[in-house]
Amino acid sequence: MGAVDVTRKSALGRPRSFDADEALGRAMVVFWEQGYEGASLTDLTSAMGITKTSMYAAFGNKEELFRKALRRYAEGPASYVAEALARPTALEVVEAFLTGAVETSTRPGCPAGCLSVQGSLAAGEAGRPARDVLIAWREECRAYLRDRFRRAVDEGDLPPDTDPELLARYVMTVANGIAVQAAGGAGRDELRQVADLAMRNWQPVR
Amino acid sequence: MGAVDVTRKSALGRPRSFDADEALGRAMVVFWEQGYEGASLTDLTSAMGITKTSMYAAFGNKEELFRKALRRYAEGPASYVAEALARPTALEVVEAFLTGAVETSTRPGCPAGCLSVQGSLAAGEAGRPARDVLIAWREECRAYLRDRFRRAVDEGDLPPDTDPELLARYVMTVANGIAVQAAGGAGRDELRQVADLAMRNWQPVR
DNA sequence: CAACTTCAGTACCGTTCGGTACCGAACAAT
DNA sequence: ATTGTTCGGTACCGAACGGTACTGAAGTTG
Missing domain, CATH: 1.10.357.10 (Tetracycline Repressor, domain 2)
Structure with a gap:
């Protein structure tokens, strides 16, 4: 459990309107079920409830999302x-x-x-x-x-x-x-x- | 071992110029190494040494090729x-x-x-x-x-x-x-x- | 309020995917 | 020789892939 470090560069601008932790948990489940290659960005983002753009801004790319999902899996x-x-x-x-x-x-x-x-x-x-x-x-x-x-x-x-x-x-x-x-x-x-x-x-x- | 049934409909026409059994063996190795989804048709056919067209004519499609490769795996x-x-x-x-x-x-x-x-x-x-x-x-x-x-x-x-x-x-x-x-x-x-x-x-x- | 930053969303990028249509050439049966 | 079938090869299909540029709106800070 515990907040995953998503490294927000600053406190300025419009704050994120989705729960990154929650979203990461959803992504974890998709990877768990479908594997890395079997999970498409569409599968992932629709399960996370966010758009591709938001995913990239928050997590980097698919591979980094996977790494973070794995860390979360290890902790959960x-x-x-x-x-x-x-x-x-x-x-x-x-x-x-x-x-x-x-x-x-x-x-x-x-x-x-x-x-x-x-x-x-x-x-x-x-x-x-x-x-x-x-x-x-x-x-x-x-x-x-x-x-x-x-x-x-x-x-x-x-x-x-x-x-x-x-x-x-x-x-x-x-x-x-x-x-x-x-x-x-x-x-x-x-x-x-x-x-x-x-x-x-x-x-x-x- | 043993010939795999590739079901040639007739004896007519130009005979196949590659060894279907050998090609299937190559495909098996690719599936073995990369998994079903991880093995692309390009990976498969280039390992088999034939073109996509020949593969489809001889084995049906990717899924059938996989089934036949699995049968061959079981026998080999x-x-x-x-x-x-x-x-x-x-x-x-x-x-x-x-x-x-x-x-x-x-x-x-x-x-x-x-x-x-x-x-x-x-x-x-x-x-x-x-x-x-x-x-x-x-x-x-x-x-x-x-x-x-x-x-x-x-x-x-x-x-x-x-x-x-x-x-x-x-x-x-x-x-x-x-x-x-x-x-x-x-x-x-x-x-x-x-x-x-x-x-x-x-x-x-x- | 004004300046800034990030939001969520759409449209699109080039690439690759599995799969097909078509080709002239090669071979077998009649 | 003619006919019919399959050959290997190319070019191409629509769809989906991972990833990005651009948008107007929304929210925070000064």
């Missing part, structure tokens, strides 16, 4: 990531992470799946920058998990022969798979079970 | 699915399935990832039919796994309290996650480890 629907990382034990981290992935990917009233996965996996020339941003974001997320597991090893929370790198990649893999499943129509309860199954035997992980 | 790079399902035990099925997913998603000289996952997760209006075809394909794949696990339960190969539906969804989830990871640049060895980890404790599955 995907805030479960940061919350999960703050849990006291590694087991709880994984539990919260996968639970968050399931719930965010299957939230009623929101698009099914995860923006960072379906926003752009494959892309033509035009969508490549957006794809790279999403790859970087997922990498960052994985690095956080890895660091968290390293700490857990140091603290004796995980067995000393645990491979934090591998464990982080495994958890990310399951989370990404959950997003794909959700995009394909899988329901929350079914994915909840999948997440449980993925964790059930996680303790003996070495 | 994704043939590991059928092979895995034919293994004698459920454990071997899962092993072969996940190994195949890793190898196909990280094959040198081929696009990273899985066509059915990144071909179209999210889509604008134009890409929706392609997306639905891919969803159906993944569903079909999952149903095959489920049926195979049901059989394994009947045969006593899996514990009688196993949930084949859940197990199939779990395996598909991991496979899909692997494809996403591969599309994000993960290497074969790393994903190989992830697949091992996903299977390591699979035996006590109930």
Whole structure:
């Protein structure tokens, strides 16, 4: 949550008559549902309730709008990531992470799946920058998990022969798979079970 | 492999001067790499080495070309699915399935990832039919796994309290996650480890 | 009020999209 | 040889793309 910095250069002139934060939220949903390339400016601006001109003035261009929408996604629907990382034990981290992935990917009233996965996996020339941003974001997320597991090893929370790198990649893999499943129509309860199954035997992980 | 049915209406007239099978293979790679919407007709036909006119005459239109490319993908790079399902035990099925997913998603000289996952997760209006075809394909794949696990339960190969539906969804989830990871640049060895980890404790599955 | 700035909107930019009409040439069957 | 069909290639279609110039109105500051 919180106001997104839209960097108004001055306080002069006629003030903006739409809520930039609200508009960004609408754009986020469109990107979430249709991906970067699949979301046209017409789709975006009509969902945002503003004209193309206003969008360009407020957000720069389509790519910047996407970046800001992603930031907002990270702070909003995907805030479960940061919350999960703050849990006291590694087991709880994984539990919260996968639970968050399931719930965010299957939230009623929101698009099914995860923006960072379906926003752009494959892309033509035009969508490549957006794809790279999403790859970087997922990498960052994985690095956080890895660091968290390293700490857990140091603290004796995980067995000393645990491979934090591998464990982080495994958890990310399951989370990404959950997003794909959700995009394909899988329901929350079914994915909840999948997440449980993925964790059930996680303790003996070495 | 095998000739793709391109349905020549008659033997009359000048024969085709390009190899339709070869051309379809090239198109498959482009779709694999760029997705349905991301692959333009120009991208496709220039990779296929033919003109737009020839493409339309031979394959119908972009959507049909995609369908045929998907069929070819299923018979070629994704043939590991059928092979895995034919293994004698459920454990071997899962092993072969996940190994195949890793190898196909990280094959040198081929696009990273899985066509059915990144071909179209999210889509604008134009890409929706392609997306639905891919969803159906993944569903079909999952149903095959489920049926195979049901059989394994009947045969006593899996514990009688196993949930084949859940197990199939779990395996598909991991496979899909692997494809996403591969599309994000993960290497074969790393994903190989992830697949091992996903299977390591699979035996006590109930 | 006057000066300025930004508003929302329209019309339009050049480009690319998927898809077609038409072409003369090439080949097969009669 | 004639007829019929398809070839590969060019030129083009209307529509949609991302993005911009220009407009008169609206609002803030001096």
